[in-house]
Amino acid sequence: xxxxxxxxxxxxxxxxxxxxxxxxxxxxxxxxxxxxxxxxxxxxxxxxxxxxxxxxxxxxxxxxxxxxxxxxxxxxxxxxxxxxxxxxxxxxxxxxxxxxxxxxxxxxxxxxxxxxxxxxxxxxxxxxxxxxxxxxxxxxxxxxxxxxxxxxxxxxxxxxxxxxxxxxxxxxxxxxxxxxxxxxxxxxxxxxxxxxxxxxxxxxxxxxxxxxxxxxxxxxxxxxxxxxxxxxxxxxxxxxxxxxxxxxxxxxxxxx
Numbered sequence: 720x721x722x723x724x725x726x727x728x729x730x731x732x733x734x735x736x737x738x739x740x741x742x743x744x745x746x747x748x749x750x751x752x753x754x755x756x757x758x759x760x761x762x763x764x765x766x767x768x769x770x771x772x773x774x775x776x777x778x779x780x781x782x783x784x785x786x787x788x789x790x791x792x793x794x795x796x797x798x799x800x801x802x803x804x805x806x807x808x809x810x811x812x813x814x815x816x817x818x819x820x821x822x823x824x825x826x827x828x829x830x831x832x833x834x835x836x837x838x839x840x841x842x843x844x845x846x847x848x849x850x851x852x853x854x855x856x857x858x859x860x861x862x863x864x865x866x867x868x869x870x871x872x873x874x875x876x877x878x879x880x881x882x883x884x885x886x887x888x889x890x891x892x893x894x895x896x897x898x899x900x901x902x903x904x905x906x907x908x909x910x911x912x913x914x915x916x917x918x919x920x921x922x923x924x925x926x927x928x929x930x931x932x933x934x935x936x937x938x939x940x941x942x943x944x945x946x947x948x949x950x951x952x953x954x955x956x957x958x959x960x961x962x963x964x965x966x967x968x969x970x971x972x973x974x975x
Contacts, residue, residue: 789904790863791830792870795911796822796968802915803964806922807955808948825965829972836862864892867903869973870910876902914967922951 788794800822804813837859845855868876868891876891879902885894929947933939954960 790867790900791826792907792972793822793826794904795907795914795971796825798908798911799914799918799964799968802911803918806919807951808922808944825968829969830866833862833866860896864896864899867899868892871899871902871906872909875905875909878902879905910971914971918964918967921954925951925954 797819800818804810804818807813840862841850841855841859844850844858845852850858871891876894876899877887879898880887880889880894883895883898885898891899926943926947929950930943933941933943933946
């Protein structure tokens with residue numbers, strides 16, 4: 720029971736922060752003056768029935784994992800690790816659950832300062848009735864927006880702002896949350912492919928060398944992957960590849 724209670728207290732800030740972040744995204748995307756969960760939050764007014772309110776709440780809870788993945792560095796980590804697995808030729812030896820689990824652990828490590836700030840400045844005051852829900856959502860949006868903008872390229876932000884019809888001279892923090900989120904996702908995809916390309920090249924060279932040697936020996940019927948896999952694993956272990964990969968991924972996140 721003590722271990723279970725300690726685990727709940729340890730992960731409570733991350734879970735509560737994720738919920739507040741999703742509500743913040745819904746609040747920013749909603750029209751001005753409209754409640755996020757009408758009728759569900761005490762004190763709000765709405766013409767929705769109880770069934771409609773439950774449907775809205777369940778829809779938001781269902782979208783919570785997707786929104787958390789899109790608003791954090793999980794996308795970058797899981798793409799890089801997937802490309803690394805493909806470069807090593809370990810499609811069967813490294814299951815998807817392992818790749819997803821490592822990416823999730825690194826995401827929790829990187830997003831911990833943001834989650835703690837959301838927990839201390841937004842959730843705790845709201846839980847103690849010191850601020851309203853609207854104020855808590857606005858406070859929770861600030862650290863998340865700063866984190867996303869620190870990883871977002873100016874080109875991607877300007878492109879998404881142009882597509883959304885926002886003026887070009889608007890400050891990044893003043894832009895709509897959906898604009899910042901879309902630009903952040905595009906920047907994360909670009910960064911993931913750049914890191915994945917750098918990790919892919921050394922193993923590609925090994926595959927080319929092994930293929931050339933087999934061709935010179937006349938062993939064209941033998942698959943080069945069977946021969947190159949032990950060499951790639953040996954190289955990866957000798958250079959302490961997992962440590963280098965984790966340092967590269969975590970070091971690629973810009974602090975704010």
